[in-house]
Amino acid sequence: xxxxxxxxxxxxxxxxxxxxxxxxxxxxxxxxxxxxxxxxxxxxxxxxxxxxxxxxxxxxxxxxxxxxxxxxxxxxxxxxxxxxxxxxxxxxxxxxxxxxxxxxxxxxxxxxxxxxxxxxxxxxxxxxxxxxxxxxxxxxxxxxxxxxxxxxxxxxxxxxxxxxxxxxxxxxxxxxxx
Numbered sequence: 556x557x558x559x560x561x562x563x564x565x566x567x568x569x570x571x572x573x574x575x576x577x578x579x580x581x582x583x584x585x586x587x588x589x590x591x592x593x594x595x596x597x598x599x600x601x602x603x604x605x606x607x608x609x610x611x612x613x614x615x616x617x618x619x620x621x622x623x624x625x626x627x628x629x630x631x632x633x634x635x636x637x638x639x640x641x642x643x644x645x646x647x648x649x650x651x652x653x654x655x656x657x658x659x660x661x662x663x664x665x666x667x668x669x670x671x672x673x674x675x676x677x678x679x680x681x682x683x684x685x686x687x688x689x690x691x692x693x694x695x696x697x698x699x700x701x702x703x704x705x706x707x708x709x710x711x712x713x714x715x716x717x718x719x720x721x722x723x724x725x726x727x728x729x730x731x732x733x
Contacts, residue, residue: 566592572718574703576602577612581685584695585632594695597720602686602699606643606679620648620675633688637674643684645676 571591573584576598587594600609608615621629629636641647648654649669656664689695703718 566590569593570595572597574706574718576600576682576686576697576699578682578685581682581689582629582632584689584697585692588692588695592694594692596689596695596697597701597703597718598697598699599702599723600699602697603679603683606677606683608677608679612678612682615678617678618675619678619681620650621673621681622650623669623671623673626673629685633685636684636688637672639688640674640676640681640684643676643680645674645680645684647672648675649673 567590569591570593571584571587573580573587573594573596576596580596580598584594584596598611600611603609626637633639649672651667651669655666658664686697690697700723701720702723703720705719706715707717707719708715
């Protein structure tokens, strides 16, 4: 089910373009979706349908965890995000109790139950979960295999007017029109 964007009496503009479909780009697109009629996210990678690493995210194979503040911020943008992460397979953890903190030459830090859970997961899992939430927004389009070569702007005002993209064909890596 697609989620309608909040009804606003005004928009800042017709279209906003976000370059990059990672955590920051997806979060930015959510914030922009309330103030623009259309938001387009362009990412150079083919965006997988499963939680698999992609070439444009070098840290994609590393384990990841959300700190409490990060989870709260994402919950504000995407209500129910933590629950969706859990359903997708992220492991709930209490960072003060479930993790061991050590500094060489010192005793291990005591384990303390903080009483609030956060999640440990892979980078591809958090990204996929965020992308699924963004794709539910009716005015947001996510487009993979589209590398942005540069940003086009007006020389006299400094205003960006759009990207100069190059669509990457799956088989040959060639160019096509935007």
